Each structure stands twice: as C-alpha cells, then as structure tokens.
Amino acid sequence: MRTFRVKSLAALSVAALVGVAALSGSNAAQAENPKSITVWLMPDAKDFGTALADATTSFNRTYPNVKVNVEFQTWGDHLKKLDAALVAKKGPDVVEFGNTEVMKYSAAGALTDLSGFKARFGNSSKWLNALTEAGTYDGKLYAVPYYAGARAIMYRPSLFKAQGISVPKSYAEFLAAGKKLMAAYGTDKDFSAVYLPGKYWYAAMSFVYDEGGAIATKSGGKWVGSLTTDAAIRGLNRFKEVSDSLSRADKSGTEAAQWEVFNGGKVAMSYSNGWESCCIAKVGTDWAFFPMPSVKAGKASPAFLGGSNLAVPSYAPNAALGAAWIREFTSSAQMTTIAKSGAIPNNTKMLSLISGAAAPVAAAAKNSWFIPGAIKWVDVENANTLQTMLSDIATGKKTVAKAAADASDEITKLLN
Amino acid sequence: MGFPVYWMITTSFKPKEDILSTTPTLIPHSFSLSNYTQAVTKEGFMQALLNSLIVVFFTVVVSIFVALFASIAVARMKFRGKQIYIASILIVQMLPLSALLIPLYLLLSKLQLTDKLGGVVLTYIAFVLPFVIWTLRGFLINIPVELEEAGLVDGCTRPQVYRKILFPLMAPGLVATSVFAFIQAWNEFLLAYILLSSQDKATMPIWLAGFTNRFGTDWGPLMAASTLTALPVVIFFSLIQNKIATGVTAGAVKG
Amino acid sequence: MKKISLVARTRRKKNPWPYLLVSPSLLALGLILCYPIYKLIGLSFEKYGLSEIIAGKGTYVGLQNFTETFTDPEFWKILERTIFFTAGMVGVSVVIGAWLAHLMLNMSPILRNILNGILILVWAMPQLVSISVWRWMFSFNFSIVTAVINSLGFEMDNHNYFVNTFSGFLIIGGCVAWGALPFITISIYAALTQVPKELLEAAEIDGANSRQVFRTIIFPILLPVYIIIISLSVIWDFQVFSHIWIFLDSRPSAEYYTIAIYAFQKSFGLSEYGMGAAISLIMILTLITITGYYLRQMMKMGSE
Numbered sequence: 001m002r003t004f005r006v007k008s009l010a011a012l013s014v015a016a017l018v019g020v021a022a023l024s025g026s027n028a029a030q031a032e033n034p035k036s037i038t039v040w041l042m043p044d045a046k047d048f049g050t051a052l053a054d055a056t057t058s059f060n061r062t063y064p065n066v067k068v069n070v071e072f073q074t075w076g077d078h079l080k081k082l083d084a085a086l087v088a089k090k091g092p093d094v095v096e097f098g099n100t101e102v103m104k105y106s107a108a109g110a111l112t113d114l115s116g117f118k119a120r121f122g123n124s125s126k127w128l129n130a131l132t133e134a135g136t137y138d139g140k141l142y143a144v145p146y147y148a149g150a151r152a153i154m155y156r157p158s159l160f161k162a163q164g165i166s167v168p169k170s171y172a173e174f175l176a177a178g179k180k181l182m183a184a185y186g187t188d189k190d191f192s193a194v195y196l197p198g199k200y201w202y203a204a205m206s207f208v209y210d211e212g213g214a215i216a217t218k219s220g221g222k223w224v225g226s227l228t229t230d231a232a233i234r235g236l237n238r239f240k241e242v243s244d245s246l247s248r249a250d251k252s253g254t255e256a257a258q259w260e261v262f263n264g265g266k267v268a269m270s271y272s273n274g275w276e277s278c279c280i281a282k283v284g285t286d287w288a289f290f291p292m293p294s295v296k297a298g299k300a301s302p303a304f305l306g307g308s309n310l311a312v313p314s315y316a317p318n319a320a321l322g323a324a325w326i327r328e329f330t331s332s333a334q335m336t337t338i339a340k341s342g343a344i345p346n347n348t349k350m351l352s353l354i355s356g357a358a359a360p361v362a363a364a365a366k367n368s369w370f371i372p373g374a375i376k377w378v379d380v381e382n383a384n385t386l387q388t389m390l391s392d393i394a395t396g397k398k399t400v401a402k403a404a405a406d407a408s409d410e411i412t413k414l415l416n
Numbered sequence: 417m418g419f420p421v422y423w424m425i426t427t428s429f430k431p432k433e434d435i436l437s438t439t440p441t442l443i444p445h446s447f448s449l450s451n452y453t454q455a456v457t458k459e460g461f462m463q464a465l466l467n468s469l470i471v472v473f474f475t476v477v478v479s480i481f482v483a484l485f486a487s488i489a490v491a492r493m494k495f496r497g498k499q500i501y502i503a504s505i506l507i508v509q510m511l512p513l514s515a516l517l518i519p520l521y522l523l524l525s526k527l528q529l530t531d532k533l534g535g536v537v538l539t540y541i542a543f544v545l546p547f548v549i550w551t552l553r554g555f556l557i558n559i560p561v562e563l564e565e566a567g568l569v570d571g572c573t574r575p576q577v578y579r580k581i582l583f584p585l586m587a588p589g590l591v592a593t594s595v596f597a598f599i600q601a602w603n604e605f606l607l608a609y610i611l612l613s614s615q616d617k618a619t620m621p622i623w624l625a626g627f628t629n630r631f632g633t634d635w636g637p638l639m640a641a642s643t644l645t646a647l648p649v650v651i652f653f654s655l656i657q658n659k660i661a662t663g664v665t666a667g668a669v670k671g
Numbered sequence: 672m673k674k675i676s677l678v679a680r681t682r683r684k685k686n687p688w689p690y691l692l693v694s695p696s697l698l699a700l701g702l703i704l705c706y707p708i709y710k711l712i713g714l715s716f717e718k719y720g721l722s723e724i725i726a727g728k729g730t731y732v733g734l735q736n737f738t739e740t741f742t743d744p745e746f747w748k749i750l751e752r753t754i755f756f757t758a759g760m761v762g763v764s765v766v767i768g769a770w771l772a773h774l775m776l777n778m779s780p781i782l783r784n785i786l787n788g789i790l791i792l793v794w795a796m797p798q799l800v801s802i803s804v805w806r807w808m809f810s811f812n813f814s815i816v817t818a819v820i821n822s823l824g825f826e827m828d829n830h831n832y833f834v835n836t837f838s839g840f841l842i843i844g845g846c847v848a849w850g851a852l853p854f855i856t857i858s859i860y861a862a863l864t865q866v867p868k869e870l871l872e873a874a875e876i877d878g879a880n881s882r883q884v885f886r887t888i889i890f891p892i893l894l895p896v897y898i899i900i901i902s903l904s905v906i907w908d909f910q911v912f913s914h915i916w917i918f919l920d921s922r923p924s925a926e927y928y929t930i931a932i933y934a935f936q937k938s939f940g941l942s943e944y945g946m947g948a949a950i951s952l953i954m955i956l957t958l959i960t961i962t963g964y965y966l967r968q969m970m971k972m973g974s975e
Contacts (some may be wrong), residue, residue, distance in 0.1 A: 038613070072626065074609065074625045074628070077606065083721070084517060084518050086725065087518050104942070105721065108721035108725055110721055110724075110725050135784070190829070248829070251831075256920055260813070261812050378940075418789040419791070420796070420801055421789065424796065424804055481694065482695040482696050482699060485691075488692055489693045490693070501697075507901065510958040511704075514934070514947070516707045518944060519707035519714075523707055536712060538703055539928030545699060551903075554862075554895035555862070558895060558896075568846070588860075588862070591861065592858050595791070595794070596854060599794060603798065624799070625840075642796065643799040645795075645797060646797075650791050
C-alpha cells in the first residue's frame with residue numbers, strides 16, 4: 001500500500017542514516033566511498049561571507065575525500081527541478097526550501113526524517129519557533145532551520161526629528177505619529193506616513209495576530225478559517241485604519257520592491273525586512289528600525305518570520321553525508337558568520353550578534369507568527385485568498401466583516 | 417516600438433541611484449559603465465557564454481540542415497503519410513512545455529544525458545524543428561518548380577540544383593528561421609535549468625537568473641547583462657543577412 | 672495545376688527520396704518526444720502528486736481528471752477568456768506586422784536597416800527583461816506612462832493598471848504582440864521580397880491597379896507565409912503564461928486566469944502532475960480543433 005511504502009521508505013532512510021552515522025566518527029567516507037555530495041542552495045548563500053566555504057572546509061576535515069558540489073537554484077523554479085529529480089529517483093543530498101513550502105514535501109514523505117539527529121545540530125534547543133514549526137511534520141523533524149528574515153518598521157529619523165516625534169511604543173502612539181507626519185507632508189500626493197500596499201498580507205496579518213487572532217485554527221482534526229473572530233476583526237480594522245489614513249500605496253498592490261519607493265524619499269515608515277536597508281542609497285544613512293509596536297503598550301507586535309530550511313531528500317544518494325554537511329553549515333561558527341552578514345540566524349541565542357541599526361529586526365524575530373501548519377496551506381497561497389480579502393478591505397470593495405467571512409470560508413474549504 | 421529596448425540600454429548605463437527614481441528620466445543625465453563591469457565580473461560569465469555558444473551552434477546548424485531536407489520533401493513531393501507528417505509537425509508545437517518537463521527529464525535521465533550540453537541541444541532541436549520545417553515549407557512553395565526543372569534539364573544533379581538554385585532563393589526564409597532557432601536556443605531558460613545541474617554547465621539565461629535573489633532584482637547589472645546577451649543575436653543576424661543577400665544577387669533569378 | 676516536380680512524377684511509385692529527406696527529422700522528433708508524449712497521456716489518467724512521486728507510481732483514476740476539469744464552472748469561462756485574448760493578440764500583431772513589412776518594402780535602405788536592427792534587438796531581448804521593462808512602464812509608483820499623461824496636462828494619480836482586467840489584458844496582450852512583431856514583420860517582409868519585380872513591373876505596364884496587383888500577384892505569394900504566421904501565432908499566444916505571471920507578480924487573481932495559468936495553478940504549482948497532464952491534453956485538443964478546420968481550408972487554397 002502506498003502509505004506503507006512511504007512510511008517504510010522514510011524508515012529505511014532513517015535506518016540507513018543511523019547505520020552510517022554509527023560508523024561515522026572520523027572515517028565514514030570509507031564505508032560508502034562516495035566521491036561527492038550535491039547541495040542545492042539559493043544564491044543568497046553567497047551573501048553570507050565565508051560561511052559556505054568554511055562549512056565545506058570543516059566538512060572535509062571529517063570526510064576528506066568527499067567533494068561538495070554546491071549548485072545554486074532559482075526561487076521560481078527550484079521545486080520543479082526537485083520534482084523532476086525525485087521522479088527520476090535521483091536527488092541532491094541537501095536542498096534549501098523556503099519555510100512556507102517545505103511542509104508539503106515533509107507530508108509526502110519526500111524528505112528524510114532527521115529527528116534522531118536533532119540534538120547533533122547546533123543550537124537546536126534554541127531554534128526559532130517559526131522555522132522549527134515549518135520543518136516539523138507529524139512530530140518529526142524533516143528540515144533544519146537555516147536562516148530567517150523578520151520585519152520591523154523602517155523609518156526616516158530626520159522626518160521624525162523634524163516633527164518632534166519619538167519612537168512609538170504602542171499602536172496608539174504609532175497611529176498618532178503617522179497622522180502627524182501626514183499632516184505635515186501629506187500635501188505631496190506621493191507621500192505616505194506608512195507605506196502599506198493593500199495586498200501586503202505579511203504586514204496586515206500581524207495586526208490580527210497581535211490581537212490574539214489567527215488565520216486558521218485546528219479544531220477536531222479539521223482546519224477552520226478563523227478570520228471572523230472578534231480578535232481577527234479588530235486586527236483587520238487596524239489594518240484598514242492605517243491603510244486609509246496613513247498610506248498612499250497601491251491599495252491593490254503588493255509589497256514587492258517597496259524599498260524602491262522608500263528610496264524615492266517620500267515615505268516616512270514602511271514595514272520592512274531587515275535587508276531592505278541595503279538598497280536605499282539615495283536616502284543615505286537616514287534610516288533606522290524599530291519593532292512594530294503592539295496594541296498593548298510597551299510590547300512589540302508579532303511579526304511574520306520568513307526564512308529557509310535545509311533538508312535531505314529521501315532519494316539522496318548520500319543521506320548521512322548530506323545531514324553531516326547541514327550540521328556543519330548550521331553550526332555555531334557558521335551561524336555567527338551568517339548573523340554578522342545581516343541575516344537572522346536560526347536560533348534565539350545568537351540574535352544579539354546582530355547589532356546596530358538592524359538590532360530591532362533581530363528582536364522582532366523572537367516574537368513572531370507563522371502560517372497555519374496545514375499541509376494544504378500552499379493551496380491558500382496559490383488562491384491568493386488573503387491578498388484578495390485585504391485589497392477588498394483596503395479599496396472599500398467589501399466591508400471588513402464580509403471580506404473576512406468570505407476569506408474564512410474559502411480557507412476552510414481549501415485546507416481540508 | 418523600440419522604446420523598451422531604448423530603456424534597457426539607457427538603464428544599463430545609469431548609475432545605481434538614478435535607476436530607481438519616482439520621476440523616471442527619458443534621457444539619462446549621468447553615464448556610467450559600472451553596471452557593465454559588475455555584470456562581466458560576475459561569476460560564471462565566460463563559462464556561461466561559452467556554453468551558450470556551443471549549444472546554439474549545434475542547435476542552429478543541425479536543425480536548419482534537418483529541417484531543410486524535410487521541408488523540401490513536404491513542399492515538393494507527394495508521399496504516403498504526408499498529411500500525417502504535417503499534422504504531427506503542427507501538433508507538436510501545441511504541446512505545453514511545462515507538461516513535458518518531467519517526462520523529458522525522465523527520458524534524458526535514462527539516456528544518461530542530464531547535466532550534459534548534448535542533452536540540451538537534442539531537446540532544443542526537437543522543439544525548434546517543427547517550426548523551422550513548417551516555415552521553410554511556406555517559403556519553398558513560392559519558388560516555382562520550373563526553376564528546378566530547368567536546372568535538371570541543364571544537366572545539374574539534384575544536389576546541385578538545390579545548392580545553386582533553391583537555397584539562394586530560400587535565403588530570406590533561411591535567415592528568419594535560423595535567427596529564430598538561434599534566439600530560442602540562446603534565450604531558453606526553463607529546460608536548460610531543469611536539465612543541467614553543475615555550475616560549469618550553466619547557459620546564459622541561467623546565469624542571468626542569478627541577478628535575482630531574495631532581495632529582488634539587481635536592475636542595473638541585469639540590464640547591462642541583457643544588453644550584452646542581445647548582442648550576439650544582432651551580430652549573427654547581420655552576418656547571415658549579408659552573406660545570403662550576396663548569394664541572392666549572385667545566383668540570380670534568370671527569369 | 673498540381674505542382675509536381677518532373678522527377679517525382681516519373682518515379683512516384685517507388686521514390687525513396689521523400690522518406691530519406693524526412694527521416695532525420697522523424698528521428699530527432701521521435702527520439703526526444705515519443706516517450707514524453709506517451710508518458711503525458713498516461714499521466715492524464717492518473718493521480719500523480721508528490722506522494723505518488725515518492726512511492727514511484729501513480730494511482731489510476733480513469734477519466735476523473737478530465738471530468739473534474741470539465742465540470743468546473745470556472746474552466747469554461749477561462750477557456751472563453753483565453754480564446755478572446757488570443758484572438759486579440761494574434762489580430763493586432765499580424766495586422767501591425769503586415770503594415771510594418773509593407774512600410775519596410777518602400778523604405779530607403781538606411782531606414783530599413785535601422786528598423787531591422789530595432790526589430791532584431793526587440794526579438795533578442797530575454798523575455799524576462801522585456802516583460803520587466805513593460806511592467807515598469809505601467810507600475811504603480813514609477814510608471815513612465817503615468818508621468819507622460821500627467822505632463823500632457825491630464826491630472827492622474829498613481830494608478831494600478833491591472834485592477835481593471837480589461838486594461839490589464841490590454842497591456843499584457845500589448846507586450847506579447849510587441850514581442851511577436853519582429854518575427855511576423857521579418858517573415859512577411861521576406862515573403863514580399865520574393866515577389867518577382869518583373870511580374871510587378873509587367874502588371875504595371877499592363878495597367879493593373881494596385882488592388883488587382885495585390886490580388887493576383889502579391890496575395891498568392893503571401894498566402895503560405897500568412898498561413899504559417901497566423902497558425903503559429905495562434906498556437907503560441909494561446910499558451911501565453913510567463914507574461915501574465917510576471918506582470919501580476921506571480922499572483923494572478925482568478926479573473927486573470929487563462930488556460931495556461933489555470934493549468935499551472937491546478938497542477939504544477941501544487942505538484943499535481945496527473946491533473947496537469949489532463950489539462951494540457953485538453954489545451955492541445957482545443958488548439959487542434961480551433962486551428963484544424965482553418966488550416967485545412969488554407970492548405971487547400973495554398974496548394975491549389
């Protein structure tokens with residue numbers, strides 16, 4: 001039976017791993033005698049200083065005769081390529097997944113169960129929640145947290161200073177600050193106190209989670225869209241409030257390349273990823289971050305945590321070596337390098353390594369929300385349910401209550 | 417008509433700050449070669465260039481040759497199965513590539529042709545052939561058979577008739593189809609990406625894709641790189657355009 | 672009068688030439704495409720998702736993929752939309768292409784070379800880049816079109832050109848047609864150059880007006896090329912995917928679904944390759960139906 005085959009395949013690969021790992025210590029290479037392993041990463045790895053090279057060097061100290069072939073993929077098509085490899089029963093030994101796309105593969109049995117090794121991966125007890133959740137299925141670990149991206153408010157200190165505004169510590173202060181900025185600069189048609197595109201669901205849903213709501217919840221084994229709860233409605237109303245009074249962004253647009261707009265100089269605040277500061281040369285050094293404040297004064301609102309995980313496909317020719325390489329690449333040493341290059345490392349212990357202007361972003365990573373852990377979540381993303389709901393709210397096409405109800409129904413339908 | 421091309425070229429010469437502006441300027445104020453240096457020094461450029469040239473050379477040469485023979489048969493001769501052949505040529509072009517990706521990969525994997533430029537060349541030939549055959553047939557039909565017959569009567573052998581009379585007259589068609597084949601092989605991304613894995617086998621489109629990462633796209637260098645990749649096509653076109661044009665006037669239509 | 676070559680006429684019975692000439696192409700096509708097509712058909716009758724990939728075999732579901740698609744009310748709307756969209760793009764690109772080609776015929780050589788050069792450059796631009804430039808021209812924040820409209824005196828706020836699907840499809844279709852123009856123009860121009868000058872001169876001497884010239888001399892020569900161009904345009908434009916996908920930020924809303932996008936969303940995006948195969952076959956059959964009758968007619972005309 002199919003399920004038996006899948007489970008036994010996963011079990012077999014674990015057994016193989018255990019077998020080879022048992023022999024491992026210093027000379028596992030002799031046992032299998034493979035010549036090389038293949039690692040699929042995104043080009044982003046090139047931005048992490050020497051982490052990649054160091055990981056391979058360290059790996060080769062334990063496995064001297066194994067060449068590490070790193071092949072860089074593209075975000076748009078790497079899953080097609082992986083599917084093709086899986087059909088041909090070939091596989092790379094390590095694959096990088098986006099954290100929102102990996103669960104589908106875990107659930108299908110496409111990945112090797114790494115639960116037995118969890119303790120051997122660096123800092124595994126302190127892994128960031130969102131990444132761990134993404135990489136776990138049915139209680140088993142299938143994909144190791146790699147790095148993350150968190151969001152905070154990127155703002156123009158000069159504009160704040162000119163209006164005598166200090167960094168807001170609550171949503172109420174945030175709203176007031178925005179209104180003051182709009183009063184001062186809003187006569188320019190292009191100016192936004194807070195640049196908030198209508199379909200920016202990562203930002204908008206933060207308001208919902210801040211109120212204690214959620215996109216979907218599991219009750220009695222079934223996933224149910226939960227956007228019609230009081231908490232969620234409150235959150236959505238806040239989103240509408242900010243969009244209506246503080247933002248001139250496209251009410252039906254996405255946040256793609258929003259830093260380009262920030263760079264244009266007519267934005268006071270934007271809900272941005274840490275790395276967006278890389279490219280705003282035109283405003284020079286006039287930028288800084290603060291965590292998006294919560295409705296509860298003095299606290300920060302949860303922010304969406306994006307990021308990547310690393311997994312070993314079930315058909316990997318050298319599963320044990322793949323796992324060993326992942327261990328090297330996510331070790332404390334490499335994580336430190338990654339953190340120093342500006343990305344958020346996979347564990348809470350190292351967040352303090354991110355200093356300076358990006359520190360608030362790292363702090364935001366501690367308090368994050370993630371998508372519902374449903375296998376069919378991908379269907380909801382593909383159907384653009386949340387984006388449509390939000391843009392209907394922002395453009396006024398539907399009332400908040402109606403939009404939320406429609407979206408909830410669709411989510412319930414799609415997730416089951 | 418050419419505005420997007422103009423935009424691509426002028427952007428490639430703009431320094432980074434000027435590229436992202438809420439007031440786009442039609443005529444660039446500052447001129448900078450930094451994007452070009454960035455593009456050319458990006459890892460893998462020369463290798464990708466070489467790989468693409470190899471792939472394109474074989475694809476164009478083989479497909480034009482094969483298609484030429486086939487189109488002569490289809491345009492000039494009657495044979496059993498001709499209708500089916502023509503129908504197949506057309507139907508093959510209706511196959512959506514994404515549907516065939518996985519079966520194709522499976523096939524080439526069995527033939528040990530994955531991660532080899534040869535596998536990519538073969539696949540490109542298969543996809544380009546129907547189009548080239550179909551197009552050349554159209555051009556061939558316009559050439560009066562009497563010319564061929566006159567040649568045969570004059571004592572030429574069949575191949576000579578083809579070479580001296582037919583090919584020069586088909587020149588415009590040959591130009592259009594070889595440029596098409598060139599561009600297909602030169603700019604195709606998805607198949608190459610799926611079939612090739614090693615970094616040293618990457619073709620130009622795969623290399624170009626590397627300008628986009630989680631940050632979005634590095635526009636300046638991408639535009640510079642794209643302008644550079646467009647150049648070989650222009651060169652190829654002008655080369656064959658001239659060569660064949662002289663062929664036409666030389667092997668003149670004798671009336 | 673049938674145009675059969677002297678040689679073929681005398682040796683029609685056992686002429687090996689056609690088969691010899693055709694065999695290399697059959698070999699290439701057969702080698703690469705036979706197996707995938709066979710697999711494609713097989714897949715369309717199976718459920719073949721990620722779990723099946725891992726398990727190594729698909730689950731036979733008979734016609735379920737097909738019935739699911741045909742009973743989906745969205746499907747028919749999408750098909751209709753695709754047909755109209757395709758017709759629009761083909762119509763515009765062929766008409767403008769023909770016009771440009773005639774223009775080129777009557778141009779001075781220098782101008783012609785410049786236009787040729789521009790066409791080649793447009794043709795050579797990597798698709799991702801040309802779509803991105805077009806996107807830019809119509810983006811919300813940086814649109815040069817909005818800027819131009821404003822500078823002409825019409826007050827226009829930053830505008831999302833894609834909220835309205837008609838305007839959106841117009842722009843996307845425009846981009847596709849623009850990209851298709853080089854091939855169309857160059858091919859029609861090439862065909863026009865095949866019109867023997869002597870015939871044209873003779874006709875002029877005989878006093879024929881331009882309409883008669885067109886009908887009796889130019890049209891018959893252009894017909895085969897028009898058949899090629901229109902049939903190919905229909906086949907390609909029907910399958911347009913990347914343009915819509917990239918213009919809409921990889922997140923097209925349901926009103927923008929064409930059959931190619933629908934195929935992707937229902938299958939490849941979800942790694943459901945069985946369904947993807949079924950929808951692809953439906954696409955192919957639709958295309959064959961649409962082009963089949965038309966082609967038959969044209970080919971009958973073309974071979975007199």
